[in-house]
Amino acid sequence: MTPGTRALAESALSAWGVALDAAQWALLDNYVADVLEYGRKVNLTAAADETEIVRRHLLDALAPLPDLRSRLGPAPRLADVGAGAGFLGIGLKIAWPEAEVTLIESSYRKFRFLSLAGAKTGLRGLHVLHERAGSQRGFDCVLARAVAPLAALVGLALPLGRRLTVWQSSPPDPKGAALERALQTAGGSFEAAFSYRLPGEDRDRWIVHLRRRTENLEAE
Numbered sequence: 001m002t003p004g005t006r007a008l009a010e011s012a013l014s015a016w017g018v019a020l021d022a023a024q025w026a027l028l029d030n031y032v033a034d035v036l037e038y039g040r041k042v043n044l045t046a047a048a049d050e051t052e053i054v055r056r057h058l059l060d061a062l063a064p065l066p067d068l069r070s071r072l073g074p075a076p077r078l079a080d081v082g083a084g085a086g087f088l089g090i091g092l093k094i095a096w097p098e099a100e101v102t103l104i105e106s107s108y109r110k111f112r113f114l115s116l117a118g119a120k121t122g123l124r125g126l127h128v129l130h131e132r133a134g135s136q137r138g139f140d141c142v143l144a145r146a147v148a149p150l151a152a153l154v155g156l157a158l159p160l161g162r163r164l165t166v167w168q169s170s171p172p173d174p175k176g177a178a179l180e181r182a183l184q185t186a187g188g189s190f191e192a193a194f195s196y197r198l199p200g201e202d203r204d205r206w207i208v209h210l211r212r213r214t215e216n217l218e219a220e
Contacts, residue, residue, distance in 0.1 A: 001028070001050060002051070008199055009054050009058070016066065017066045018095065020095060024094050028091070031090055031121070032058070034117045035053055035085055035117075036053070038116070038117075042110070044085040044113060059198055060087070060205065062091055062092065063198075063207065064165065064194075064196075064207045065095055068141070069096070071141075072141055076099055077099075077102070077138070077139045077140045078099050079104060079136065079143065081104045081133040081142055081143070081144050081160070082104070082148075083105040083114060085114075086114050088145050088167075089143070090103070090114075090121065090126070092143075093125070093126050097123055100127075101125065102129060103127065104132075105129070133156055134160070141162065141163040143166075144157055144164065144165070150168065150172060150208065151176070154179065155185065155186055158186045158188045159186060164188070165207060165208070167206075167207060168205065168208055169203075171193070172206060172208045186212070188211060189210065190208075191210055192208075193209065
């Protein structure tokens with residue numbers, strides 16, 4: 001990672017209350033290199049260079065880390081559905097090694113990359129599954145970014161865990177008819193949302209937290 005990219009990332013993370021040690025920076029650096037190398041053979045991301053990968057994807061993944069820690073406790077079970085290149089799951093696992101993270105990806109080519117990149121981190125508690133979301137359940141929180149519209153994600157991903165956290169480019173409408181119907185069907189509720197801004201952008205992005213109702217969890 002170039003000094004300029006590292007400085008950009010450190011400044012943004014510091015503003016969000018995230019601090020990484022030298023070993024974690026080394027893991028992120030190696031992961032970015034793997035994305036770039038493998039991306040020459042397989043379409044992992046539209047980001048074309050290191051700075052864009054860090055700014056648009058890894059920083060995006062790590063923006064809610066302090067908030068997730070406060071909501072989920074020290075060592076939750078997380079699932080990254082539609083993991084793609086693994087920015088959410090691998091990024092958060094490196095920054096939050098106590099969490100157990102499962103990457104779920106249906107594309108075999110992307111699954112192969114995730115398996116390689118995950119193994120190279122050497123971190124325990126990082127799992128990669130080649131399947132569509134649905135067969136694995138019991139997670140403390142399911143994570144989703146650029147997978148499907150929010151209302152559709154509720155039916156797809158909320159049943160897999162106690163909570164669902166979604167990355168969005170626009171503010172959510174908690175009273176929207178489609179979202180309310182989806183939450184009613186899935187036995188869930190809207191919990192919270194907050195905005196943040198990535199370096200170099202002039203528009204906010206949003207993190208949305210949804211959760212399943214206690215009575216639905218007790219019935220399982």
